[in-house]
Amino acid sequence: xxxxxxxxxxxxxxxxxxxxxxxxxxxxxxxxxxxxxxxxxxxxxxxxxxxxxxxxxxxxxxxxxxxxxxxxxxxxxxxxxxxxxxxxxxxxxxxxxxxxxxxxxxxxxxxxxxxxxxxxx
Amino acid sequence: xxxxxxxxxxxxxxxxxxxxxxxxxxxxxxxxxxxxxxxxxxxxxxxxxxxxxxxxxxxxxxxxxxxxxxxxxxxxxxxxxxxxxxxxxxxxxxxxxxxxxxxxxxxxxxxxxxxxxxxxxxxxxxxxxxxxxxxxxxxxxxxxxxxxxxxxxxxxxxxxxxxxxxxxxxxxxxxxxxxxxxxxxxxxxxxxxxxxxxxxxxxxxxxxxxxxxxxxxxxxxxxxxxxxxxxxxxxxxxxxx
Numbered sequence: 425x426x427x428x429x430x431x432x433x434x435x436x437x438x439x440x441x442x443x444x445x446x447x448x449x450x451x452x453x454x455x456x457x458x459x460x461x462x463x464x465x466x467x468x469x470x471x472x473x474x475x476x477x478x479x480x481x482x483x484x485x486x487x488x489x490x491x492x493x494x495x496x497x498x499x500x501x502x503x504x505x506x507x508x509x510x511x512x513x514x515x516x517x518x519x520x521x522x523x524x525x526x527x528x529x530x531x532x533x534x535x536x537x538x539x540x541x542x543x544x545x
Numbered sequence: 546x547x548x549x550x551x552x553x554x555x556x557x558x559x560x561x562x563x564x565x566x567x568x569x570x571x572x573x574x575x576x577x578x579x580x581x582x583x584x585x586x587x588x589x590x591x592x593x594x595x596x597x598x599x600x601x602x603x604x605x606x607x608x609x610x611x612x613x614x615x616x617x618x619x620x621x622x623x624x625x626x627x628x629x630x631x632x633x634x635x636x637x638x639x640x641x642x643x644x645x646x647x648x649x650x651x652x653x654x655x656x657x658x659x660x661x662x663x664x665x666x667x668x669x670x671x672x673x674x675x676x677x678x679x680x681x682x683x684x685x686x687x688x689x690x691x692x693x694x695x696x697x698x699x700x701x702x703x704x705x706x707x708x709x710x711x712x713x714x715x716x717x718x719x720x721x722x723x724x725x726x727x728x729x730x731x732x733x734x735x736x737x738x739x740x741x742x743x744x745x746x747x748x749x750x751x752x753x754x755x756x757x758x759x760x761x762x763x764x765x766x767x768x769x770x771x772x773x774x775x776x777x778x779x780x781x782x783x784x785x786x
Contacts (some may be wrong), residue, residue, distance in 0.1 A: 433761060434757075434758040434761040435761070462718070471739050471741055473741050474741075
């Protein structure tokens with residue numbers, strides 16, 4: 425995968441979001457083993473300490489489970505993954521609605537245009 | 546082993562009357578990748594040369610692993626100069642022999658495998674190599690040592706962007722956990738994501754020393770953007786000419 429970073433936020437946050445996305449879309453299935461920090465850092469071309477921080481945050485959010493000897497695995501608790509997926513979806517919808525609002529659509533029109541696009545696909 | 550790898554207190558260097566470093570206070574921990582950033586003439590190379598013992602400070606003190614600069618510190622510092630200093634008739638393998646003689650921590654096997662992954666033929670003579678390839682050889686020599694401090698003066702300036710990523714990756718995957726890598730450069734956007742800390746040097750003084758994460762969190766912008774802001778060239782008074 426391609427790792428893309430924006431200017432405005434800390435890199436560890438962006439790493440965490442991108443790895444979360446892989447977990448949510450099943451790229452790293454529940455219970456599967458995550459690559460080692462050093463390996464992931466080399467892949468993304470970032471400092472291992474930065475990657476370490478991103479992984480520690482994933483653990484804190486409950487998406488990854490660490491053990492001292494066996495490395496990290498994706499959580500087997502699918503409820504946690506579902507909740508994270510829903511949270512991400514909500515955020516996407518909110519930002520979509522905000523853009524439509526900036527374009528001058530009121531709520532009903534926004535809904536109509538979304539339905540129209542869905543019908544197209 | 547001292548917890549702080551490098552300490553500078555009140556470090557000052559003058560060339561004649563011209564000050565190059567002006568009271569630099571600096572502490573560097575271990576296992577970090579540090580960017581030494583500043584515009585031309587801000588004192589980056591002078592600071593690095595003092596740390597390797599090539600220059601004597603006019604005033605102030607330096608300690609590396611708790612020791613003053615001398616034979617011991619030279620044995621744990623691996624230095625990449627800002628220019629080539631090897632004879633053209635030598636092959637990369639000749640240089641490996643030289644480094645193996647001089648430095649007890651030089652790992653020849655590692656140097657050979659790094660050459661292979663960087664696409665360098667070690668049996669070629671230096672004078673037949675391009676500028677970028679020579680820089681790669683230099684980097685191999687420096688990173689194949691198991692040193693505690695790697696001081697890299699402009700390691701990526703002369704190579705193309707693709708090789709740049711490769712070189713940064715080489716640095717990332719080849720430094721050891723107790724070691725600290727200090728990279729001086731003004732190509733900040735290229736190296737920002739590999740750095741733990743950034744040091745801004747301006748007119749021979751440290752104007753900022755913080756972690757990259759903290760800079761992005763506090764300023765809401767990248768180190769590169771902050772650098773452009775701090776070091777923005779002012780228009781000449783009296784207008785543009």
